Amino acid sequence: MQQRSEITRKRIMEAATRLFANAGYNATSVDQICKEAGVSKGAFYHHFSSKQAIFVALFEDWIVALDDGMKEMHKENIPQTLLYLTNMIPLIFETADEHLPIVLEYWLLAGHDEVIRAAILAPYRHYQDLFAKLIEEGMAEGTLKTINPQAAAQVIVSLAVGLLIQGILDPKGADWQKVASESIQILMNGLGKEDIGLSL
Amino acid sequence: MQQRSEITRKRIMEAATRLFANAGYNATSVDQICKEAGVSKGAFYHHFSSKQAIFVALFEDWIVALDDGMKEMHKENIPQTLLYLTNMIPLIFETADEHLPIVLEYWLLAGHDEVIRAAILAPYRHYQDLFAKLIEEGMAEGTLKTINPQAAAQVIVSLAVGLLIQGILDPKGADWQKVASESIQILMNGLGKEDIGLSL
DNA sequence: TTTATAATACCGACCGGTCGGTATGTTTTT
DNA sequence: AAAAACATACCGACCGGTCGGTATTATAAA
DSSP: OOOHHHHHHHHHHHHHHHHHHHHOTTTOOHHHHHHHHTOOHHHHHHHOSSHHHHHHHHHHHHHHHHHHHTTTOOOSSHHHHHHHHHHHHHHHHHHTTTHHHHHHHHHHHHHHOHHHHHHHHHHHHHHHHHHHHHHHHHHHHTSBOSOOHHHHHHHHHHHHHHHHHHHHHOTTSSOHHHHHHHHHHHHHHHHBSSOOOOOO | OOHHHHHHHHHHHHHHHHHHHHHOTTTOOHHHHHHHHTOOHHHHHHHOSSHHHHHHHHHHHHHHHHHHHTTTOOOSSHHHHHHHHHTHHHHHHHHTTTHHHHHHHHHHHHTTOHHHHHHHHHHHHHHHHHHHHHHHHHHHHTSBOSOOHHHHHHHHHHHHHHHHHHHHHOTTSSOHHHHHHHHHHHHHHHHBSSOOOOOO
């Protein structure tokens, strides 16, 4: 078995994910992670140089997973595509449920650390550009009003971030998928050139 | 002089605000706060029962300040009122600049602590209801489409939260006041019954 | 007004415990 | 046997909170 090392590493990361999500980064000790993973401290520090290191690794893993999930999202037209994206929300909340609180924590650290801030700003701008391109496509295909794509993308991203934050804070406070699709529809009736009969 | 006590308390809170904003809650020790405030640890624990207590006190102060700023916000019509609110953003960023990172931290803690979550959810719902009422007024005065007020309020609050988060993370990444007013206008063209010529 | 009494505000040394990280030894893989 | 993977014991710094005691201020009796 050449995999033993990888298995151990994976177990450590899974344990860390669970504990970080439950109690937060600061409230979770390396010892706890080791215990949860059924692994010694030596093993931990063999795989990760520091506590922060595993945190960063977790975040990067999540970004990759998110990007994968967004690969096949194009629908017949842009409004439909945007609306379709809201269907991903429960999926995101389900599969990445444990990652979300960690992301929030990562944002927090970004506020205090220049390096981390740069790291988190990059994927964020990536998504903003992605949406801006979608808007442009929508304008090209004639389903969207003529509008500043960057500004519109900004609105969408802000909305998404806001919904995400609230979803993290108060998961059972609302049916977030429903809220998200309603929000997009409201937004769309402002963005859409005319009523194009949006439906799920 | 019974004021000595109040002065001390104020100094402690100001010092804590500064340090929390710079380094974050966890990275700031009570000793540091005392040193920054030029006060002993005994004085600190005389005024605040715990480190968490001063954190909560800081948050509550901020909410009160925010509410005060929102007192006189009604304009000639609802869309104008909403648009006007975006003018408050630089003010918020200016006066509450030091509070904002703390707020993010508060959200984070809320995710792990039931009590704190309840405390933060209350004002948040307060604002949601406030906006819902504004929407209803707008419908009544005929400047807004017929729409589910709660859903529309949700969109606005989500948007606001999203903008706030981004503003905290990347204060100089954009002219957030401009972004905010553009966002509201985009949203409004979806909410507004017809083009009513919005302008600042 | 002065003095006695009580209450409040403040001081700073100290403690129990935790935590991230290391040093060193043992087992497993190559 | 050499190297990688893992285990155990331990260190030193730090941190939130306590506590016995001391100023300072308010209240009231003399």
